[in-house]
């Protein structure tokens with residue numbers, strides 16, 4: 001499936017979703033944000049993991065500023081909520097999503113990346129939140145998700161001073177979990193997605209839907225939610241078979257890194 005601004009390529013169990021507005025540096029117009037929502041809400045059942053990357057020199061230049069017309073407060077509220085709904089369809093969608101980053105990952109582009117479950121950045125990547133200098137604020141969930149990756153103090157610094165993080169520093173502070181040579185982020189993300197796709201679906205579900213909520217719960221509630229999720233996951237026939245396979249020497253051992 002391909003829309004005007006997004007290419008969707010299903011490769012086995014992995015969906016590769018590509019932002020395809022390279023002339024506008026993949027700036028996120030309303031129609032592109034809605035198309036993203038639609039893609040993640042309608043992935044075929046055979047898909048077990050997804051990669052999202054960007055065509056051209058940059059992952060994403062953020063909000064399409066040409067659409068930032070005068071809105072009243074109510075319209076602004078609904079516009080931001082539209083982004084929330086779209087990015088929640090990735091974060092709390094059917095499958096884990098791996099972002100392959102290169103070039104600019106700025107503004108709403110960083111908000112999009114932070115809604116993904118894993119971020120792989122190549123050496124050309126740079127991160128910024130230019131909202132501060134544009135006289136606006138994040139509105140795509142960045143105020144919730146980005147502090148959870150790097151802390152509110154670093155995010156405030158990025159917005160107050162226009163600080164730009166390069167790829168190495170981005171990985172060091174937690175914006176990406178993987179740093180790879182220039183031009184290889186999509187390949188690495190696809191390789192990881194294939195690995196993720198082999199997990200038991202209920203384990204992936206727990207990691208996407210239970211873990212972030214447990215992490216936000218007070219400890220005593222978190223322990224209970226963890227126990228409930230653990231009991232459900234281990235009761236699945238697939239879990240029993242995977243454990244049996246290890247005990248019978250049919251499954252991989254963990255290898256030293």
Ligand code: 1HE
Pocket residue numbers: 023024025027028057058060061062063064065066083104106107108109129130131134136137138139140
């Ligand atoms: C755009 C956008 C955009 C490029 N909206 N049209 N985001 C920003 O403030 C970042 C603005 N963009 C940039 O700083 C740069 O474009 C880049 C560093 C990303 C890339 O630089 P470069 O030299 O490769 O490209 P360019 O020449 O700046 O841009 C190429 C074209 O894309 C040009 O249009 P053209 O018609 O003159 O060819 C640019 O105008 C256009 N373009 N970025 C619209 N963002 C939910 S709230 C989120 C709030 C935010 O995201 S605010 C941050 C917005």
